[in-house]
Amino acid sequence: MKQDFHSSKPIYLQIADQIFFRLVRKELFPGDKLPSVREMAIQTKVNPNTIQRTYSEMERLGIVETRRGQGTFITEKAGIVDELKERLTREVCESFVMQMKELGLTKEEMLEGIEKHAEGGRK
Amino acid sequence: MKQDFHSSKPIYLQIADQIFFRLVRKELFPGDKLPSVREMAIQTKVNPNTIQRTYSEMERLGIVETRRGQGTFITEKAGIVDELKERLTREVCESFVMQMKELGLTKEEMLEGIEKHAEGGRK
Amino acid sequence: MKQDFHSSKPIYLQIADQIFFRLVRKELFPGDKLPSVREMAIQTKVNPNTIQRTYSEMERLGIVETRRGQGTFITEKAGIVDELKERLTREVCESFVMQMKELGLTKEEMLEGIEKHAEGGRK
Amino acid sequence: MKQDFHSSKPIYLQIADQIFFRLVRKELFPGDKLPSVREMAIQTKVNPNTIQRTYSEMERLGIVETRRGQGTFITEKAGIVDELKERLTREVCESFVMQMKELGLTKEEMLEGIEKHAEGGRK
DNA sequence: GTGGTCTAGACCACA
DNA sequence: GTGGTCTAGACCACG
Incomplete structure (x- = not known):
């Protein structure tokens, strides 16, 4: 739940990604209610406006739905998670393959590179 | 030599990356003179100030050296390329491994994912 | 808060030095918010881009941290000031000792030289 | 006889300083002939234009004189070295005292600082 | 309002 | 010609 304030990726997208990852890892499910904007802002220690934007972005992508007066929920549409x-x-x-190719590495070297780093920490 | 003017990654870093990649792919060598700021600006179709920044950043990282009035050169220090x-x-x-782990994928699934995408185009 | 526009030292570094000096003299403290780029530009009567560069340089040296949309702050890390x-x-x-040695002066002559000039004005 | 290509002090002045220091240290004397511009350029590994400028500057300061067709000589005027x-x-x-004062140090701390660094190498 | 990036154009010292 | 600095002004994403 840490944000990288110096990444080129905006904080609001970093937070969206974290939610996506939790969905994919089954720590979150379709139909679940997300914390309110305020609550989420406190948890992530960022400005509520930033969370607002995260939620808007996720809604635009069809991942969540806001129901007036009730809050924001993960979309229940079938297959949303698999998609x-x-x-x-x-x-x-x-992205990985493209970058490795730019470095002039072959597929074998890519696989090797992963083997070597697969044990690395979570950052 | 194309820049993505809409990427969230600044142009000056995109250009630095391109130079790094050319170095690593042995299309450029230690001691080589880079195009002058103005020349490079024309080639890449950006403002000279942007190139100036690219070169400064690369100098900060120890990849190039500037010699006043002479130009900008790839550092001659041994091992710079391998490093x-x-x-x-x-x-x-x-970065790849971290993201895949966040998606809850195992090492096997990672390798598989690469196999599947390794044939993809260069961008 | 005056800049010497004719010094060979760039203005953006002169301003950084002034901030360093204020930090060291305890007129500024870790955690303090610096004036915004625009505000500082007005105070110092230079272009905002120049201040931007001052702040970037100080961040590179680990003296300040910028938080997107919030401003620029003196790093809170313990010991930063003493360091x-x-x-x-x-x-x-x-630098002083080196130059005096190049002038062929002994340590005693150095100390003497300082005694003689220690009463000089602040510029 | 090394130049610092990244100092804010121009190379041509660095070289002038080195000559001044040699004069003051009695390694060079009034009336001595300096190497020709070309010769000096080779010794210092810089562009002859740069040496030309060094000599001009020193002439402007009255330290050297050029005699047409003969070369450049240290001025013979009495007292030039002591001056x-x-x-x-x-x-x-x-300069030292000013900078130390800006750091908020007292005269005692200055003397102490020199004691501590007087044994340091020549850079 | 905040910092970040970019452009355009200028001037300078240096080689 | 080279890099370095500075200004003016603009646009942007972010908070």
Whole structure:
């Protein structure tokens, strides 16, 4: 639940990613209610406006829905989680492969690189 | 030599990355003179100040040296390229592994994911 | 808060030095918020970009931290001030001693020279 | 005889300083002929234009004289060395005292600082 | 309102 | 010609 204030990725997207990851890891489920903007702001120690933006962004992507007066909920649409997992996995892999190719590494070296770092800490 | 003007990564860092990649791929060598700030600005179609910043950043990282009135050169220090390659590779791999772990995937699934995407285009 | 526009030392570094000096003289404390880039630009009568550069440089040295949208703050890390004072003092002394030695003066003559000039104005 | 290519002090002045120091240390005497611009450029590994400028500057200060077709010589005027030594010493001391005062140090601390660093290497 | 990036254009010292 | 600094002014994402 830590934000990197110096990353080029905006904080509001970092927080969205964290929620996506929790969904994919089954720590969160379709239909679950997310903390209120205020509550979430306290938990993550960022400005409520930032959380507002996180929620808007997730709504735009169809991952959550806001119900007036009730709060923000994970969309119940079938397959939402699998879709998300599929999408995130693809993005991460594609980005990885592209960067490694730019470094001139072969597929074998990529696999090797992962073996070497797979034991690394969570940062 | 194309920049993505809409990426969240600043142009001046994108250009630095491109130079790093060319170094690692042996298209550029220690001791080589980089194009002058103005020349590079024309090639990359950005403002000279942006290139200035690229070069400053690379100097800060010890990859290049500037000699007043003469130009900017790749550092001649032995091992600079391997060091750089090592560092860039590590960064990319660690980031990948971390993200995949956050998606709850095992090492096997990571390797599989790469196999699936390794044939993808260069961007 | 005056800058010397004709010094060979860049303005952005002169301003950084002034802030360092204020920190060391306890006129500024860890955790303090510095004036915003624009505000500082007005105070020092230079362009905001110049202040931006001052702040970047200080961040690079670990003296300040910027929090996006909030401002720039003196780093809270313990010992930051003593470290800085120590470093600045060392730099000044070493440079002095080196130059005096190049003039062929003995330690006694150095001490004497200081006695003679210690009453001089602050510039 | 080393130049610092990254100092804010221009190379041509660094070289002038080195000559001044040699004069003051009696390694060089009034009436001595300095190496030709070309020769000096080779010795110091800088561009001949830079040496040209060094010589011009020293001439402007009355330390050297150029005699057409013969070369550049240290001025023979009486007292030139003592004057120079006096001036350089004063400049170095004043600058030192000013900087130390800006750091909020007392005269005692200055003397102490020198004691501590007087044994330090020549850089 | 905050910092960050970028452009355009200028001037300078240096080589 | 080279890099370095500075200004002016703009736009942007973020908080």
